[in-house]
Amino acid sequence: MRKDLKNGVVCQVMPTTQFKTNKISISFITEVKTVTEITQRTLLAYLLEVSSKKYPTQQVIAQELSQMYGADFGTSTTRNGNYHIMKFNFSCVNDKYLTTPENLLTKGIKFLEEIIFRPLLVDGIFEKETFQRQKENFQTYLATMQDNKKIAALLALQKEYFTNPVQQSSVLGDLQTLKPLTAQDIVACYQKMITQDQVRIVVSGDVQEDEVVEELATLPFTARENTLGSMYYQQANKDEVVEKVEQEKLQQSKLNLAYHFPIDQGCPDFHAAIVFNALLGGDARSYLFRNIREKASLAYYISSSFDSFGQYFYIQTGIKSSDKEQVQTLIAEQFAKIIAGEIDEQLFAEIKLSLINEHLSHLDSQNYLMVKALLQPLFKKTPTTGTWMENIQKVTIADVQEVAKKIQLQAIYFLKGEEG
Amino acid sequence: MKDLATTVRFGETIYTLKLPNGLTVNLLARPQYHKTYGVLTTNYGSVDTTFIPEGQNEPVTYPAGIAHFLEHKMFDKEDYDAFDLFGKYGADSNAFTSYTRTSYMFSTTENAQACVTTLLDFVQTPYFTDEKVNKEKGIIDQEIKMYEDNPNWGLFSGIVKNMYPQTPLALDIAGTSQSIQEITAQDLNECYAHFYRPENMNLFLVGNFIVDDMISLIEENQAEKEFPPLTSPQYQFDYTKTDLLPYRMEERDIQQPKTIIGIKGLDQVPAGRAGLFYYFKIEILMQLLYSESTPQYLAMYNQGVIDDSFDYDFLLERGFHFATIYGNTKDPQAFVKQVIQIAENAVETIQNQTEAFELAKKELVGRLITSLDSLESIANNYEGELFAGATLFDVIPLIEKMELNEVVEVAQQFIKEEAISVYQIFPKEDDIQ
Numbered sequence: 001m002r003k004d005l006k007n008g009v010v011c012q013v014m015p016t017t018q019f020k021t022n023k024i025s026i027s028f029i030t031e032v033k034t035v036t037e038i039t040q041r042t043l044l045a046y047l048l049e050v051s052s053k054k055y056p057t058q059q060v061i062a063q064e065l066s067q068m069y070g071a072d073f074g075t076s077t078t079r080n081g082n083y084h085i086m087k088f089n090f091s092c093v094n095d096k097y098l099t100t101p102e103n104l105l106t107k108g109i110k111f112l113e114e115i116i117f118r119p120l121l122v123d124g125i126f127e128k129e130t131f132q133r134q135k136e137n138f139q140t141y142l143a144t145m146q147d148n149k150k151i152a153a154l155l156a157l158q159k160e161y162f163t164n165p166v167q168q169s170s171v172l173g174d175l176q177t178l179k180p181l182t183a184q185d186i187v188a189c190y191q192k193m194i195t196q197d198q199v200r201i202v203v204s205g206d207v208q209e210d211e212v213v214e215e216l217a218t219l220p221f222t223a224r225e226n227t228l229g230s231m232y233y234q235q236a237n238k239d240e241v242v243e244k245v246e247q248e249k250l251q252q253s254k255l256n257l258a259y260h261f262p263i264d265q266g267c268p269d270f271h272a273a274i275v276f277n278a279l280l281g282g283d284a285r286s287y288l289f290r291n292i293r294e295k296a297s298l299a300y301y302i303s304s305s306f307d308s309f310g311q312y313f314y315i316q317t318g319i320k321s322s323d324k325e326q327v328q329t330l331i332a333e334q335f336a337k338i339i340a341g342e343i344d345e346q347l348f349a350e351i352k353l354s355l356i357n358e359h360l361s362h363l364d365s366q367n368y369l370m371v372k373a374l375l376q377p378l379f380k381k382t383p384t385t386g387t388w389m390e391n392i393q394k395v396t397i398a399d400v401q402e403v404a405k406k407i408q409l410q411a412i413y414f415l416k417g418e419e420g
Numbered sequence: 421m422k423d424l425a426t427t428v429r430f431g432e433t434i435y436t437l438k439l440p441n442g443l444t445v446n447l448l449a450r451p452q453y454h455k456t457y458g459v460l461t462t463n464y465g466s467v468d469t470t471f472i473p474e475g476q477n478e479p480v481t482y483p484a485g486i487a488h489f490l491e492h493k494m495f496d497k498e499d500y501d502a503f504d505l506f507g508k509y510g511a512d513s514n515a516f517t518s519y520t521r522t523s524y525m526f527s528t529t530e531n532a533q534a535c536v537t538t539l540l541d542f543v544q545t546p547y548f549t550d551e552k553v554n555k556e557k558g559i560i561d562q563e564i565k566m567y568e569d570n571p572n573w574g575l576f577s578g579i580v581k582n583m584y585p586q587t588p589l590a591l592d593i594a595g596t597s598q599s600i601q602e603i604t605a606q607d608l609n610e611c612y613a614h615f616y617r618p619e620n621m622n623l624f625l626v627g628n629f630i631v632d633d634m635i636s637l638i639e640e641n642q643a644e645k646e647f648p649p650l651t652s653p654q655y656q657f658d659y660t661k662t663d664l665l666p667y668r669m670e671e672r673d674i675q676q677p678k679t680i681i682g683i684k685g686l687d688q689v690p691a692g693r694a695g696l697f698y699y700f701k702i703e704i705l706m707q708l709l710y711s712e713s714t715p716q717y718l719a720m721y722n723q724g725v726i727d728d729s730f731d732y733d734f735l736l737e738r739g740f741h742f743a744t745i746y747g748n749t750k751d752p753q754a755f756v757k758q759v760i761q762i763a764e765n766a767v768e769t770i771q772n773q774t775e776a777f778e779l780a781k782k783e784l785v786g787r788l789i790t791s792l793d794s795l796e797s798i799a800n801n802y803e804g805e806l807f808a809g810a811t812l813f814d815v816i817p818l819i820e821k822m823e824l825n826e827v828v829e830v831a832q833q834f835i836k837e838e839a840i841s842v843y844q845i846f847p848k849e850d851d852i853q
Contacts, residue, residue: 062712069786251565297558353510360529
């Protein structure tokens, strides 16, 4: 059941008896225009996760959650194309499985109300010490993210590929824009979020729909206009390939490649693009995995991924630095093979089967179902005939050849390890 | 369905049976799920490097990383790859090796029966050649190097080496770039023959299937195969014997110092299900000492000694158990001092905390019930013989009846001053930004 609680505040309750857990997620959605805004929203998420007027420290919050049988609560921020989404996630055991009924979901809604609507403000700004500590922790986290070389290399690739600074940035923001932020800035960011962001609430579990909607309706949200533009981020294809090499003392070098792939979920060849990705490097039986790892023993991991909200397609691998040329040649060969239609028919059928298997498996994940319920209504999808699975089944080798031609190499990032 | 031991919890039944050839099978049907998840586990891991091979008289020590290497090569058969075979059914497959276990798994939404047959057949049909073994070395070498570049892995691996020097636990699970070069097909065959036998393995299936049909299929599959009668595998190490190294450190290109404290279990873990109860008593103990709910945590957090990266773990496997407490810190000295102090004052800290203890129990029960939503978590958490076949379903009543004085008792046995070790990683001076 999908219901507008207020203008711009929509809830969707999905009753199911499949799971022993009840989950609520409240999302605040906006289009961010600057990196500063991303950084502010992440810092706000940090603050609201550990403090509120009623629960001023993370100790009190943790105790409250233990009291609710180890209920789980956290904030998170994600970016999907042009949208930035800040989420408050809560999950708890269904009362049915406890020895005494506790009404945990109702308690959870009340808990989220405290966290979201009554932050820990002193004289109108975030409490000083909490603010400083969370700012410092966030700063450390951004710095230590660089210690994970796979992540560091992916962020570096993103920077080379995207032309828009917001898309170039990590989903959390950056150190440069964090340093000058004040508690006052974050109050302004909070005010904007709470009054202007689009709000989407998703609930999943063995629950009574109307009861839950009634409880959600008591949350003090105000009406807001929907001013969101398109979710899809687009950028023009560049004629030149940018290549960046950096050197560090590492055992393994990281080679990442970025491609422009102008396909979104509304495109008629969207499903062909999904099959193309699985066939090239999205599946462990893909051409990249088979030929670069299994046949040539050049890598332990190699994969391709496709972000349909950002026209962004990328390949990641970890190799010996002296193998770089050979790996790049092999990658180019796999593209060429697919474009030429040199595709094993049986493998093609199996890759589609495996995509369908993955799709059905997702139906066993409450989190996946909730994300889908949140996102699908957001990107105003062009109606297609047939289900997702039928559309995957219909994809032919010729379709994949055609869609593969639309891909253009744009950027190469190589993190060169010092050894051989 | 006679001869099946059943466990009824939450309206669900786990069927457990032991086949004539010794293979243990657990089945849990989940008709509302789309997926079926299956795991075949051998009681053999990276620590099991020394034993007397069949037909020989002297113990042989095999190169570090051999169990993991064997796991990689298990998929690669004479004229097919098991991974592709699962692929034909649209299924996904994978495997992992830990210190004391090797597990092979598949996940599928169709053809569950064919997948079970494939799983049993490929793990029970060894095929190793030197050519295939040599080809794998480049891949595993890259896997090892990927881990070596990860400072969090370096931190964990560092503390384990501190606690268990000169034992196979001090060797990384995947071995080293050098040790894997020595591995031959003959080595893999000898290790396989010693450990991969039905009585030393278990199959766990959970998901959308009909239990009776699945049991018949497994019984028939196993009845068709012959396994040589062999002596029991040797698991021979006493991990408490060697002295621990109290402190070591290293420097790396990182942004902030990292510290890990290890508490090595010198006490005897009770056998069978009592061992599982012991495990959860330590879980509760760790929660009462170091979780976000405690005043100790808040004090360290507010002093800036710890941040959100702070965490703790407790690992109990065949032959050893230890706790780790770790995180990034800008004040490594204070981190060590305070974390150790909390450990050493554990008994005084927790003995009157009835309320906090009840809360910790509640939390654990809730989390375990939630984890039953994950088919993977149900099957992967099954520890077979280690806890006498106990499953997650058996754990909840154990925790519900736990009393605070039992946790105090366990704290007295487990936390010993001489069992504490520290490992730290510091940024290289010229790297600090």
